[in-house]
Amino acid sequence: MSESQRIIVVGAGHAGGTVVAQLRQAGFPGEIILFGDEPFAPYQRPPLSKAYLAGKEGVEELKLRPDAFYENKGITLRLAVTVEAIDREKKLIRLKGGEEVSYDILILATGSRPRRINLPGIALKGVYELRTLADADGLKSAIQPGKRIALIGGGYIGLEVAASAVILGGTAVVIESQPRVLARVASAPLSEYLEGYHRSKGVEILTNSQVQGLEAGKDGQVIGVKLTDGRYIPCDAAVVCVGGVTSDELARAAGLSCDGGVVVDIDARTADPAIFAIGDVTLRPLPLYDNQMFNLVSVPNALEQAKQATAAILGKPRPKPEVPWFWSHQFDVSLQIAGLPLGADDIVVRGDTSGGEFAVFYLKDARILAVETVNTPVEFMAGKQMIARKTLVSRERLRDPAVEMMDVAA
């Protein structure tokens, strides 16, 4: 790559903010322009449901890099700008208002957004979704001592926001349609533990509960949630947190292959050699899982694909296959998950779930495919390493917390 070349990154989230920094660090000498539709330089989203919402961190702590970083590194930020189209033939992007900007390499980091559901009352005042800093600031005003918030959806965001609300002196009720919280993303022992823990902190958790609609007060403000079985849950505000959808519209309109995410290869490259895609928006192969394609929505995934794209663009060695991982914090519970459970034939629980320190291992034969850990970093780190190394383990030894993790190999 030479000084006369230009890389455009569309999407100024964790993935976009990381890749521009890595490109410079790895020595890309040309022009870098980062486009974002929010009016902020790249910031971290995970704290929006946790430390930021609970008032423990401010805007400064959210920033991925200090403001001066971009100028110092010769990275142009174009914020509050909507990119409307990609012209692959002319290798340019078109902005709202008509301006065209050409590229040599284009990196799509357009992310994902909350899934919207069509419910009566969904547009009422006091009904929130949570993805952006602006969303979090709105929600913050609704979370106050004595106020009750309803979380529609018992996934990670719902549980994290419930914890933050209680930490701030409010109350929270989680409404989940499945028989347990985190039903699609966690093991039954973990769901059970988290439900118990949240209840012990005063969070109300309703499972097998379908929302019929939201009720309005006289001023158009939400005052309650109606369930299909007739129950009525009064609340002062509600958050709809029922998963996400990939924001792959730009790629699709440009004719790039998308299937629940922009299809990329192991280098984060699309079928168009000049276009890469990284982060939440992608559907990507995982070498450690037989190159099956996954849409991973997490910070570690954004960091990993930023690294892949940087290496490919600059002709550096490809990063080694990574173990996907994820974290969540709820109250003082530190949850760390590594690997993917697809194809597991058994789970092994190590430790005592009632004691608040345990790990759930997903196995296929004698191989660990994934591990969920609660306040047990050694199990997390060891499990992640064993997944990467495809270590064969003894189920009996793994199940016994008296056996050190380094001694569980078969």
Place this chain on the structure above:
Amino acid sequence: MVKVTYIDSSGVSRTIEVAPGVSVMQGAKQNDIPEITADCGGLRTCSSCHVYVDPQWMDKLQPMHKIENGLLAFKETRQPNSRLSCQILMTEDLDGLVVRTLPPEPDEDAND
């Protein structure tokens, strides 16, 4: 304000000033100090903000939480003065603290 000095793996020393209560990791991020990636943003989750604390300061630090200890246990680069910099909150007592940063080890999980 209190001072922190970061010495990177090539020996370059950088001194910054932060307000008490700010972590050594946050100070690094705010001042574009290299080699502290802090992927998880300071949650005692990822161990990518590992530093070596100048030994003379060790007894002034808050004791290690067992989760921090557990994460460090898996670092091949661990030394007796290893800490996660997100867990060191600056105080007046720590004014002048010196830490050494490590080169990134992005692929430590994989089998070589």
